[in-house]
Amino acid sequence: MIETTDLSMRYGDLQALDGLSLKIEKGEFFAFLGPNAAGKTTTIKLLTGLLRPTGGKAEICGFDIQEQPLEAKRRIGYVPDVAEFYEKLTPLEFMSFISDLFEVSPEDTKQKTPELFDRFSLNSYARQRIENLSHGTRQRLAIASALLHDPEVIVIDEPMVGLDPRNARVVKEELKARSEAGATVFLSTHLLNVAEELADRIGIINHGKLVKLGTVEEIRSEAVGSDLESIFLAMTGSE
DSSP: OOOEEEEEEEETTTEEEEEEEEETTTTTTEEEEOOOOHHHHHHHHHTTTTOOOOEEEETTEEEEEEHHHHHTTTEEEESSSSOOOOTTTHHHHHHHHHHTTTTTTTHHHHHHHHHHHHHOOGGGGGSSSSSSSSSHHHHHHHHHHHTTOOEEEEESSSSSTOOOOOHHHHHHHHHHHHHTTEEEEEEEESSSHHHHOOEEEEEEETEEEEEEEEEEHHHTSSSSOHHHHHHHHHHHHHH
């Protein structure tokens, strides 16, 4: 599970995140929505320990990401909006590197890597250097590698960027299946239809503050006759 308490981040005079308090339960699929510069990516970097907050705290499965970083991070599968790789490695070599990093046994790595490569259509690229792969293929590899250690918490930022409709569907199905199997999914996206289709709950952030939280049905019930796009635009003050 994920829990934040008054989580805040300031860059000089800019309050990028302002007192975010959330509790996302085990097995919950949570979608995080907001316009550009609303604080979504800052939140993700705080959840994954890439930034140190200027206030509050974040816990992953009961472990403080700052005070107990190894215990927290070993439970996270993280996919950033733009994944970085060791470019000279092949996808097979990169998966081996990830398995060592998360202490996945050789037996499990040998079993799970082909399964994930099958799932995300990576077999034909397995022995090519990553530097030669397309953006969409690299994105699928980033997702596959993040799932290799069967994380309890999946934090994923704009996963559909660069994916064709078929592979986007595979990613959505995989994330939903992981959630239904007990993993907590924290998904940041601009695609309202993806959030509406997959999420158990939705949070809308604007100017660093959480402005709406609830299920799609709960949010719609407060704005009868409105679709999620209209509600989102009203909550974020967008024209």
